[in-house]
Amino acid sequence: MEWFPDFLIFALLGGLGIAIISAPLGVFMVWQRQSYFGATLAHSALLGVSLGLFLEMDLSISVILFALIIAYGIHQLAQHTQLSSDTLLGILAHSSLAFGLTLLSLQNTVQIDVMGYLFGDILSVTSTDLILISLVGLITLIFYLFHWRDLLNITLNPELAQVEGIKVKSIQLQYVLLLALMIALSMKIVGVLLVTSLLIIPAAAARRFSTTPEAMLLFSMLLGIVSVIFGLASSMAWDIPTGPAIVLVATIIFLMLLIKKAPN
Numbered sequence: 001m002e003w004f005p006d007f008l009i010f011a012l013l014g015g016l017g018i019a020i021i022s023a024p025l026g027v028f029m030v031w032q033r034q035s036y037f038g039a040t041l042a043h044s045a046l047l048g049v050s051l052g053l054f055l056e057m058d059l060s061i062s063v064i065l066f067a068l069i070i071a072y073g074i075h076q077l078a079q080h081t082q083l084s085s086d087t088l089l090g091i092l093a094h095s096s097l098a099f100g101l102t103l104l105s106l107q108n109t110v111q112i113d114v115m116g117y118l119f120g121d122i123l124s125v126t127s128t129d130l131i132l133i134s135l136v137g138l139i140t141l142i143f144y145l146f147h148w149r150d151l152l153n154i155t156l157n158p159e160l161a162q163v164e165g166i167k168v169k170s171i172q173l174q175y176v177l178l179l180a181l182m183i184a185l186s187m188k189i190v191g192v193l194l195v196t197s198l199l200i201i202p203a204a205a206a207r208r209f210s211t212t213p214e215a216m217l218l219f220s221m222l223l224g225i226v227s228v229i230f231g232l233a234s235s236m237a238w239d240i241p242t243g244p245a246i247v248l249v250a251t252i253i254f255l256m257l258l259i260k261k262a263p264n
Contacts, residue, residue: 019224120243
């Protein structure tokens, strides 16, 4: 007798994998105040879905491919435009989301669950998704083993890091591409509109009681794991959407820690 069906095990493993990958990416997003950057990539991911359908490509491949292209484009534009970064990201986020939704609406012969992409459908995670998540997790681990200290130095003072011989632009580009990969894979877990929350909220909560960068990384990872487990359990118990449930649990944890740390 099976205690849990395969789809539920896949959902749990996929959610835990994304939570673990999100932690190292999320802490630097919080430190470098790049939440809008993550939101732009998330909104742009839906464009990958619509273009994948239009070009008749595998959706997983198209989302990953276009997320990487968009991430590279944003990174390059940010360094060669006179617009402020938040203005540029705001334009790209909303225009790409609008373009993606418009392109989807024009494909009358294609049946697709847009809500699943917007808010996630963790129960549709497959073994292929788990393999991709594991691969991205391995790439992320290797990247941080080599560049953890470099990223800390870049966060503190990018100009000084450049003087010290750190390849600032190259490392930032690698970080952005990893972020794009994680967001592309997270669409099934929490959806386009909520994926940035999974990156930011556990990291912001962990920051409340962490005294070192390493401690913040560890606590962020633990809070992400707890959010996924209790979010999935809440979804099954009360029949609510899983993606929003995961983010809601993370938000409740953040608020509890915020109140606990508030001065008397």
